[in-house]
Amino acid sequence: MRRFISNTIFFVCTVLGLIVSVDVSASALPSQLNVDYAVYSPLSLVIKKFNWLEKEFENDDVHINWVFTPGSTVALKNLKNDSINFASTASLSSVWSRSGDNRIKSVYVVARAEWASLLVPRDSPISSVKELKGKRVGATLGTDHYFFLLRALKEVGLHKNDLEIVPLQQNEERTTREFNSVDAWSGLEPEVSMSQMKNGSRVIYRNILFNSFGVLNVTEAFADKYPDAVSRVIKVYERARRWVLKYPDDFEALYAEEAKLPLQVARVALNKYDFFNPVIDRNDMAMLRAASSVLKEEELINPDTDLDKVISDLVDRNFVLKQLTSGSVKP
Structure with missing residues (x-):
């Protein structure tokens, strides 16, 4: 009888343990997901x-x-x-x-994606990355198109200190371009396609291998x-x-x-x-x-x-x- 009671208690405790573990697992979610x-x-x-x-x-x-x-x-x-x-x-x-x-x-x-490119205004005389030396180039610090710019510069023997990088957030770029406050910009899709199709901007450099x-x-x-x-x-x-x-x-x-x-x-x-x-x-x-x-x-x-x-x-x-x-x- 004592063994039966012990086994019964053990069984009940085991079941309760499983129930508790299931409840804990089921509640192992945050109350809100910020996505x-x-x-x-x-x-x-x-x-x-x-x-x-x-x-x-x-x-x-x-x-x-x-x-x-x-x-x-x-x-x-x-x-x-x-x-x-x-x-x-x-x-x-x-x-x-x-x-x-x-x-x-x-x-x-x-x-x-090939989402980054280097662009210039339609009437700009700039046609190559080398010509960006000493120019003002728009890019968003820490983004892929910023790193794309750095890698493009490296390819022609330039560094970020050889030009002025104007820090822009993506939603600032179109306004900045319209006021011609930069000579070129390293843009991201869909801004690149929009600028080309709407304003006639020209891509002076693209390289799918430089896109992460x-x-x-x-x-x-x-x-x-x-x-x-x-x-x-x-x-x-x-x-x-x-x-x-x-x-x-x-x-x-x-x-x-x-x-x-x-x-x-x-x-x-x-x-x-x-x-x-x-x-x-x-x-x-x-x-x-x-x-x-x-x-x-x-x-x-x-x-x-x-x-x-x-x-x-x-x-x-x-x-x-x-x-x-x-x-x-x-x-």
Whole structure:
């Protein structure tokens, strides 16, 4: 009888333990997710438009708070300050930020794109990167098109100190160009296509190899505390990725509407994007290692920084690989 009572107590305690653990697991979500959306991250616009994140978490009492991001620098700053939980940035920008004290993880490829170019006004006499020496060039510090400019300069033997880089946020660029306060600018899509088609701006330099890919970032602390939230947000991003591949015409119309662009501009800009592989692969890692050298050369990070370690610590493929193998993503 004593053994029966002991076994019964053990069984009840075990069941209660399981119930408690299930409850803890079920509540292991924040009450609110702060997620950024950006014109340079088209998947984020799709997800926001269709309320897919809201639907994913509607039974969990998790509120979705959307925060507009004008560029990678702002996104990374907001991520560091815990103003947002998920940030869309260029991958080289993430390396730069991780090289400092921003302990982030890049967990998903939101796009590979040729989104950066060097442009000049239609009537400008400038026709090459070498001619930018001594000129005023607009660029957004810490963004991919800023690093694109630095790499283009390096290719012709110039450095950032050989010209004046005018710091601009992405939404300031069009106004600055209209007032001709810069001689050239390193622009990002869709601003590049808009400027070309509307104002006749000329591209003087493009190089797809100098464009880093776009990633979704979270902080290490958030990923450790809320891994289920990270997995489910990635699941929704994966749903969006599959949707844009399946419905390209609808995607173009949606992007034009959400980004407030003429349809033809949206079409040209999106033609420079690739959404086929959401995983950071070996080629991506090699590209980041090659590209990151400019951070030291232009004295943007500590010269003793171990960039190989920074990149290894930054990239986390586990979340996306789990989603791709689970079969839980709707087409």
